[in-house]
Amino acid sequence: MQVDQLSAPLTKEQAYALVDAVMERDDLALTATAHENEDIEQWYFEASCESPANVESFSELARQTLGMDVEFTVSTLDPEVNWVAKSLEGLAPVVAGGFYVYGSHETGPIPHGVTAIRIDAAQAFGTGHHETTTGCLEAIDKLLKRKKPTRMIDVGTGTGLLAIALAKRTRTPVIASDIDPISVTTTIENAEFNGVGNQIIALEATGLTHPTIAQHAPYDLIVANILAGPLMALAPAVGKAAQKGATIILSGILEHQARGVINAYARQGMTLTQKLQRKDWTTLMLEMK
């Protein structure tokens, strides 16, 4: 499958507005992100989709959303190359919440007193470098300093990093689920070489809809690093699956979206206990009352 990548330099606000607009248009079949090239202080909108990109529909959406014409650069990616892995090769280790997340290319010594997790770049999200992931690792560390959960689920597990972090620290089984089958196979491999293969139950599931997830409920810890929209949609299911006193860690939320997510979870009986801010990204810790 060939993949086309559309890119355009925009302001930060324009780039995020376009990401929001794309999220509402399933028919365009696009995955969109906004990011900053810090070296030149320029924000970009980027989207990828199966070739050939429907540039005309997309330009029309941009025109309607931003009220101006946007010129997109379109490039076709070679399907034989694992571009995600390539772009992540050589990343430096991440230290967050006492976890040390490193790739197999790393040759330096592992620092003392950390929980080391080896995650290789793959076609799944979660090498620990994104602020949403470091926010979750720090929230997990804060929680584990005061209590040890025993019934845990990581929804939207990506590479399995957060589930592996929990399994390593608690030595207890953790459910790791994702909508994407590639995440599930990646998670199984990552759990194996981190020595927690027998603790991670990796499942393909949308949200909390899977018989195994229902069987293991209620949970005393639910972690979900997805995006604000899907997180708000998940609030009723999380409310049903969480036991009284459970901790809920939510990330993938832009600062201006946090209030909406907090309100959606408050309506299901969960109250905010802590908020962690990493650049533009907010991680929420909530408790089921």
Ligand SMILES: C[S@@+](CC[C@H](N)C(=O)[O-])C[C@H]1O[C@@H](n2cnc3c(N)ncnc32)[C@H](O)[C@@H]1O
């Ligand atoms: C931002 S990544 C987080 C990965 C990893 N947990 C981390 O913190 O680095 C979000 C993941 O959620 C998955 N996802 C998105 N919507 C989902 C849903 N409704 N149910 C389950 N997984 C979902 C995506 O496939 C992706 O792997």
